[in-house]
Amino acid sequence: MLSPSPPSDAAGASKTKTILNLLQGCNSLKKLHKIHACVIIAGLQNHRAISTKLLNFCAVSVSGCLVHAQLLFRQIHNPKTDDWNSIIRGFSRSSSPLQSVFFYNEMVSVAAGCRPDTYTFSFVLRACERVPLAESKRKEVHGAIIRSGYDRDVVVCTNLIRSYAGNGEIETARKVFVEMPLRDLLSWNSMISCYSQAGFHHEALRTYDLMRIANVGLDGFTLVGLLSSCAHVGALNLGVELHRMASEKGLLKNVYVGNALIDMYAKCGNLNAALSVFDGMQKRDIFTWNSMVVGYGVHGRGDEAIEFFRQMLLAGVQPNSITFLGLLSGCSHQGLVEEGVKYFNLMTSNYNMEPGIKHHGCLVDLFGRAGKLKRALEVINTCRSQKDPVLWRTLLGSCKIHKNVQIGEIAMRNLVQLGASNAGDCVLLATIYGEVNNADGVATMRKMIKSQGIKTTPGWSWIEIGDQVHKFIVDDKSRPDTNEIYLKLRQVIHEVALLGYVEEDSMSFTSVEGFSDQGCCRIGSYHSEKLAIAFGISRTPQGTCLRIVKNLRVCRDCHSFTKFVSKAFNREIVVRDRVRFHHFKDGLCSCKDYW
DNA sequence: ATAGGGTTAG
Numbered sequence: 135m136l137s138p139s140p141p142s143d144a145a146g147a148s149k150t151k152t153i154l155n156l157l158q159g160c161n162s163l164k165k166l167h168k169i170h171a172c173v174i175i176a177g178l179q180n181h182r183a184i185s186t187k188l189l190n191f192c193a194v195s196v197s198g199c200l201v202h203a204q205l206l207f208r209q210i211h212n213p214k215t216d217d218w219n220s221i222i223r224g225f226s227r228s229s230s231p232l233q234s235v236f237f238y239n240e241m242v243s244v245a246a247g248c249r250p251d252t253y254t255f256s257f258v259l260r261a262c263e264r265v266p267l268a269e270s271k272r273k274e275v276h277g278a279i280i281r282s283g284y285d286r287d288v289v290v291c292t293n294l295i296r297s298y299a300g301n302g303e304i305e306t307a308r309k310v311f312v313e314m315p316l317r318d319l320l321s322w323n324s325m326i327s328c329y330s331q332a333g334f335h336h337e338a339l340r341t342y343d344l345m346r347i348a349n350v351g352l353d354g355f356t357l358v359g360l361l362s363s364c365a366h367v368g369a370l371n372l373g374v375e376l377h378r379m380a381s382e383k384g385l386l387k388n389v390y391v392g393n394a395l396i397d398m399y400a401k402c403g404n405l406n407a408a409l410s411v412f413d414g415m416q417k418r419d420i421f422t423w424n425s426m427v428v429g430y431g432v433h434g435r436g437d438e439a440i441e442f443f444r445q446m447l448l449a450g451v452q453p454n455s456i457t458f459l460g461l462l463s464g465c466s467h468q469g470l471v472e473e474g475v476k477y478f479n480l481m482t483s484n485y486n487m488e489p490g491i492k493h494h495g496c497l498v499d500l501f502g503r504a505g506k507l508k509r510a511l512e513v514i515n516t517c518r519s520q521k522d523p524v525l526w527r528t529l530l531g532s533c534k535i536h537k538n539v540q541i542g543e544i545a546m547r548n549l550v551q552l553g554a555s556n557a558g559d560c561v562l563l564a565t566i567y568g569e570v571n572n573a574d575g576v577a578t579m580r581k582m583i584k585s586q587g588i589k590t591t592p593g594w595s596w597i598e599i600g601d602q603v604h605k606f607i608v609d610d611k612s613r614p615d616t617n618e619i620y621l622k623l624r625q626v627i628h629e630v631a632l633l634g635y636v637e638e639d640s641m642s643f644t645s646v647e648g649f650s651d652q653g654c655c656r657i658g659s660y661h662s663e664k665l666a667i668a669f670g671i672s673r674t675p676q677g678t679c680l681r682i683v684k685n686l687r688v689c690r691d692c693h694s695f696t697k698f699v700s701k702a703f704n705r706e707i708v709v710r711d712r713v714r715f716h717h718f719k720d721g722l723c724s725c726k727d728y729w
Numbered sequence: 730a731t732a733g734g735g736t737t738a739g
Contacts, residue, residue, distance in 0.1 A: 187730090190730085190731070194731075216730090216731070219731065219732095220731075223731080223732085252732075253731060253732055255732095256732045256733065257732075259733095260732090260733085287732095288733085289732050289733050290732085290733085291733090292732090292733045292734080293732080293733055295733090296733075296734080318733095319734090320733055320734055321733080321734095323733095323734050323735080324733070324734055326734095327734065327735065330735095331735095353734095354734095354735070355734050355735050356734095356735095357735090358734095358735040358736055359734085359735070359736090361736080362735085362736065362737095365736095365737095388735095389736085390735050390736050391735085391736085392736090393735095393736045393737070394735080394736045394737090395736095396736090396737090397736065397737060419736095420737080421736050421737050422736090422737090423737095424737045424738085425736080425737055427737095428737065428738070429737095454737095455738080456737055456738050457737095459737095459738055459739090460737090460738080463738095491739095492738070492739070
């Protein structure tokens with residue numbers, strides 16, 4: 135099909151030039167409509183450069199319009215790669231990315247005389263990233279990329295990495311990364327942030343080691359991904375090093391970097407450093423404030439979390455649901471019951487926010503921790519998400535703190551009814567029974583555990599020594615220096631025993647084989663944090679603070695052990711468990727034995 | 730002419 139040829143006289147050429155200039159300076163849809171009208175009046179709608187430019191503007195510009203773009207596209211006879219790219223790109227970031235994939239399909243199957251280029255692939259990959267269940271399409275596009283030789287293109291590969299990683303195929307993403315012939319700063323950054331976002335924090339940090347060897351430098355994006363991973367694994371030493379580099383490179387005024395630093399310091403247990411970064415920030419956004427509120431909250435410093443909340447409002451920043459989670463957890467850990475209730479109610483009354491399941495969980499915890507178990511029960515019974523096992527489990531935990539058999543049994547019954555009871559719940563209730571010397575109850579729980587089969591979350595702890603993070607599991611024997619660590623641990627136990635530490639045996643009823651969930655132990659077994667502490671003491675100079683991250687809650691025996699160690703060895707020990715921080719010093723813990 | 734990247738909770 136032949137398109138009518140554009141006017142070729144001098145007047146026509148001048149009109150064409152004028153319209154192209156107008157398009158160049160076009161910055162709104164309204165102006166675009168005017169220009170489009172001029173194009174039609176001048177009979178230039180089939181002029182190649184003009185129609186391509188018009189289409190591109192409509193499809194890609196912020197003030198464009200995809201419906202309009204689609205109409206323009208359909209008017210183009212025999213569209214070229216540029217035109218396809220515009221329409222594929224436009225839809226790839228729209229609310230209907232699937233359209234983008236459809237246009238790509240059409241392009242490769244029916245379009246004559248033009249082929250996808252590196253841009254086309256980048257756009258369609260972006261679209262695939264946002265279309266659910268697009269795995270096979272992504273694979274197909276990947277195949278086409280390889281066949282056309284564009285698997286050597288650094289941008290296309292970076293898009294592939296993001297597209298795979300964003301849909302859980304982190305291993306394939308890694309493979310693309312490793313096999314691409316050239317990696318620039320952006321590809322390294324993408325790989326690191328993909329790992330970090332997917333929860334592969336050690337891999338993220340390891341990638342940074344390789345990045346240093348590759349000598350590509352780093353920027354704010356690198357730092358943000360790495361700091362987030364440092365925060366998750368508690369790698370404070372590396373975090374401090376990254377802080378130093380940020381300041382050297384003048385990146386501290388970057389609000390993303392500042393926010394990531396605050397979060398890293400707070401999650402590594404160093405609130406003073408978090409505060410000093412906060413104070414030095416020129417610009418603060420919702421992330422900045424939330425990081426402070428949540429940071430103080432999880433450390434059990436509710437009144438300071440509240441103070442940050444007040445300052446945040448004064449600074450004119452609107453709180454969001456995360457802000458309230460921080461406030462509520464702070465109130466809960468500090469026993470500020472009425473304040474907590476006040477902020478919970480404030481969500482709906484002042485901010486028109488519907489409290490989510492997590493907020494209800496905080497409220498249950500707030501009452502339960504404070505011993506107001508009936509009110510906690512009421513919360514669950516009156517909230518719409520009473521089918522959620524997490525709420526009942528929270529209540530059961532509170533019953534353990536307050537040795538309340540009656541409500542503990544109610545919580546357990548509900549967990550069983552929901553088909554959600556697990557070994558950890560049985561241990562919690564068994565502990566309560568054990569503490570009130572109810573042997574029958576303990577026996578029942580033991581039977582239940584046996585009949586259900588035990589599914590436990592294996593416990594692990596991380597400790598950072600120098601620039602390395604070391605991981606330990608229960609009774610870990612996997613390391614080459616295992617003998618040395620166990621020897622040290624026995625020495626440490628001996629020393630703290632002299633100060634009065636007694637290994638807890640009140641939990642002997644949990645001596646079911648394989649039992650380790652929720653920190654309840656087999657007799658003669660060593661929890662991961664004990665191993666990590668012994669390792670830390672043997673590998674760091676006198677007086678160095680030990681920082682440990684644990685995936686489960688600290689058990690009572692380990693909690694008591696750590697208190698004694700902090701005194702006997704004159705060490706500050708910061709343990710971040712699944713729920714909160716414990717700062718051990720001089721034989722005492724910041725949680726006041728209340729967790 | 731048109732491309733690829735970031736933080737909080739869970």
